[in-house]
Amino acid sequence: MGLEAINFAYLPPESKSDVVLNDFSKLPGIIPKIGGGQGRYVIKNDDYLIDFLVQGKNLSVRIALCCSSKSIEKVFDIFKTFSEKYGGQLKxxxxxxxxxxxxxxxxxxxxxxxxxxxxxxVEQIADISNMPLSSDDVFNYIRQENIKPKGYQIL
Known part of the structure; x- marks a missing residue:
């Protein structure tokens, strides 16, 4: 969780979390993240790549800031549907x-x-936008290239 992504957590009611996680794994377009380990999934299209992580009974979401804002609409729609069906909240x-x-x-x-x-x-880190990249890939690129925010100083 850093400068490269926006992060959300869906917190279903504890009594419904197993059903929610089961339904989540069956969403259209959801696929296991290759090389991501257990509990990691993505939804990808031409505008975005959304990273999901099952953390206990919750779902964590990371969206790289170079993705389209359509990614936010997708996350909103997914969890609005879950909230209407099961309850819960998105943080x-x-x-x-x-x-x-x-x-x-x-x-x-x-x-x-x-x-x-x-x-x-875009202004301070990397001039990339509207590219459907994983937040993990953007984070790794920033580390590999040793990119620091403009104005960053080591004290």
Missing amino acids: VIQSKKVIVHFTNDDLKSMVSAFEERRKVF
Whole structure:
């Protein structure tokens, strides 16, 4: 969880978590992440690649900031459906905002937060946008190239 991604956690009701995780694994387009280890999945299309990780009874989500904002809409739709069916909430890790009702205002807020973080990413880290890359790949690229935010100084 760093400068390269926006992160979410879906927290289903504990009594329904096994059913939620089972249904999650059957989502259209969900595939196990190659080389990602157990509990790692992705959904990918031409606009985005969304990383999912089953962590205990919760689902963690990472979206690289170089992906399209359509990735946020996809995450919103997935967890809105789960919330309507099972309950639970979606937590935006960076802002600590908790989404329970999944309104259009919540979606707008999520997209806005993503766009703001992406603007900083493009300006200060890497000038890449609208590329469907895994957050792991972006993180590894930043480390490999030893890219530091503009203005970064070692004290």
